Amino acid sequence: xxxxxxxxxxxxxxxxxxxxxxxxxxxxxxxxxxxxxxxxxxxxxxxxxxxxxxxxxxxxxxxxxxxxxxxxxxxxxxxxxxxxxxxxxxxxxxxxxxxxxxxxxxxxxxxxxxxxxxxxxxxxxxxxxxxxxxxxxxxxxxxxxxxxxxxxxxxxxxxxxxxxxxxxxxxxxxxxxxxxxxxxxxxxxxxxxxxxxxxxxxxxxxxxxxxxxxxxxxxxxxxxxxxxxxxxxxxxxxxxxxxxxxxxxxxxxxxxxxxxxxxxxxxxxxxxxxxxxxxxxxxxxxxxxxxxxxxxxxxxxxxxxxxxxxxxxxxxxxxxxxxxxxxxxxxxxxxxxxxxxxxxxxxxxxxxxxxxxxxxxxxxxxxxxxxxxxxxxxxxxxxxxxxxxxxxxxxxxxxxxxxxx
Amino acid sequence: xxxxxxxxxxxxxxxxxxxxxxxxxxxxxxxxxxxxxxxxxxxxxxxxxxxxxxxxxxxxxxxxxxxxxxxxxxxxxxxxxxxxxxxxxxxxxxxxxxxxxxxxxxxxxxxxxxxxxxxxxxxxxxxxxxxx
Numbered sequence: 076x077x078x079x080x081x082x083x084x085x086x087x088x089x090x091x092x093x094x095x096x097x098x099x100x101x102x103x104x105x106x107x108x109x110x111x112x113x114x115x116x117x118x119x120x121x122x123x124x125x126x127x128x129x130x131x132x133x134x135x136x137x138x139x140x141x142x143x144x145x146x147x148x149x150x151x152x153x154x155x156x157x158x159x160x161x162x163x164x165x166x167x168x169x170x171x172x173x174x175x176x177x178x179x180x181x182x183x184x185x186x187x188x189x190x191x192x193x194x195x196x197x198x199x200x201x202x203x204x205x206x207x208x209x210x211x212x213x214x215x216x217x218x219x220x221x222x223x224x225x226x227x228x229x230x231x232x233x234x235x236x237x238x239x240x241x242x243x244x245x246x247x248x249x250x251x252x253x254x255x256x257x258x259x260x261x262x263x264x265x266x267x268x269x270x271x272x273x274x275x276x277x278x279x280x281x282x283x284x285x286x287x288x289x290x291x292x293x294x295x296x297x298x299x300x301x302x303x304x305x306x307x308x309x310x311x312x313x314x315x316x317x318x319x320x321x322x323x324x325x326x327x328x329x330x331x332x333x334x335x336x337x338x339x340x341x342x343x344x345x346x347x348x349x350x351x352x353x354x355x356x357x358x359x360x361x362x363x364x365x366x367x368x369x370x371x372x373x374x375x376x377x378x379x380x381x382x383x384x385x386x387x388x389x390x391x392x393x394x395x396x397x398x399x400x401x402x403x404x405x406x407x408x409x410x411x412x413x414x415x416x417x418x419x420x421x422x423x424x425x426x427x428x429x430x431x432x433x434x435x436x437x438x439x440x441x442x443x444x445x446x447x448x449x450x451x452x453x454x455x456x457x458x459x460x461x462x463x464x465x466x467x468x469x470x471x472x473x474x475x476x477x478x479x480x
Numbered sequence: 481x482x483x484x485x486x487x488x489x490x491x492x493x494x495x496x497x498x499x500x501x502x503x504x505x506x507x508x509x510x511x512x513x514x515x516x517x518x519x520x521x522x523x524x525x526x527x528x529x530x531x532x533x534x535x536x537x538x539x540x541x542x543x544x545x546x547x548x549x550x551x552x553x554x555x556x557x558x559x560x561x562x563x564x565x566x567x568x569x570x571x572x573x574x575x576x577x578x579x580x581x582x583x584x585x586x587x588x589x590x591x592x593x594x595x596x597x598x599x600x601x602x603x604x605x606x607x608x609x610x611x612x
Contacts, residue, residue, distance in 0.1 A: 197548070208598060220595075237541065339521040342561075
């Protein structure tokens with residue numbers, strides 16, 4: 076399955092990601108600018124060709140990061156959109172550029188995602204106020220002190236553990252071992268990816284016996300914090316058609332670009348529902364692209380924790396309904412299985428510098444569809460899906476297709 | 481003189497028997513523990529306070545071993561669906577924090593426990609769920 080260039084289509088023209096790591100000697104703007112310059116060079120365009128820039132850097136969302144990138148790579152005066160959407164920030168930046176192109180306001184745009192987290196440690200939990208002088212109700216729930224730890228957990232490993240355990244409640248064949256196998260797979264995959272923050276294989280025993288963070292998520296089943304950036308240049312089909320043949324050949328079609336939020340469900344009032352909006356995004360994306368889950372040659376999905384990846388097999392329709400446990404046990408998402416998932420090593424091993432993640436996933440799919448993924452290449456890949464989810468919630472799904480020869 | 485007690489959150493009512501109170505949409509019955517401008521499901525703007533059933537089923541849990549400083553671990557965080565269909569997040573208490581002791585689908589019952597006393601001697605009371 077390969078795609079023809081129609082005038083109203085949108086294509087990835089250039090892409091780059093930095094190796095995810097911890098960069099003590101470089102700042103966010105260095106990382107973001109390097110990816111931006113590299114993506115432009117990869118697409119054989121310059122900053123002067125760019126009509127719109129969208130930038131996502133979650134922890135510096137109010138810091139005009141897009142404009143600061145322009146000061147490094149070229150202040151051309153084009154519109155800049157600094158976007159924030161939790162862990163879907165990078166996908167939101169890409170979609171912002173796509174919308175600008177689809178609207179006719181832009182022909183070529185640049186989307187950059189970047190984050191510098193260093194060793195932030197555990198995200199999401201709030202400390203109980205230490206000096207509780209007087210219990211006075213405050214906030215929307217009239218809480219007299221911090222509720223984290225008293226009324227359940229607000230930590231990310233815990234919230235996603237509960238999402239996985241809710242699936243285990245509803246379906247057979249899902250437990251600690253299945254969740255651990257997800258992490259086993261992604262660590263194994265990462266050994267082939269030189270851009271991954273960690274590139275080390277771990278045994279099932281090592282994963283299950285590593286320090287427990289929030290049952291069933293052990294340390295090796297949780298993504299690390301880190302630094303990194305990724306960028307993509309997007310172009311209209313109309314403009315691409317006038318570009319040289321070797322450029323057209325490496326372009327990758329965006330067959331679907333979808334962003335959803337969580338519709339009302341009863342349980343999402345007390346715990347984030349990461350399922351419904353992913354299912355909605357997936358079905359919209361499959362319909363827009365005219366493909367189904369069985370057409371996908373590879374998937375990069377949001378495995379912030381092993382428990383999350385497992386439930387997204389079902390949410391994205393990669394397995395039989397309720398069959399996510401059997402899917403991982405049978406090797407379905409391994410790189411030699413029918414639907415390779417997270418051959419990059421996923422967030423668990425590749426890393427999760429938040430703003431960069433949704434752009435890096437599109438970089439990964441693009442690189443495979445171009446046949447340029449080196450040792451980790453999924454041979455003959457023509458269609459891939461990139462998925463991210465940010466709590467509260469936002470879900471981005473992009474389906475990409477290889478250009479017709 | 482008896483110790484003054486305050487609930488940890490305003491949707492926990494300590495008298496006459498401890499129970500939770502939800503804001504229920506008068507149009508569609510959706511329940512919320514905080515104030516809403518309009519119902520997130522149907523858009524109606526009328527709500528009334530309703531008591532929430534104390535018993536329910538454990539629908540999901542995690543055993544938290546790493547938390548922010550000052551939070552004692554391990555503890556069991558849980559999502560409970562009460563017998564009247566209300567979803568609640570809290571801790572499972574009076575139960576070993578081990579995967580062997582906590583079972584998905586087990587019956588649980590609301591209970592309360594003190595979590596500390598302020599400088600005026602007022603005691604804060606939290607709720608949790610214990611195996612029924």
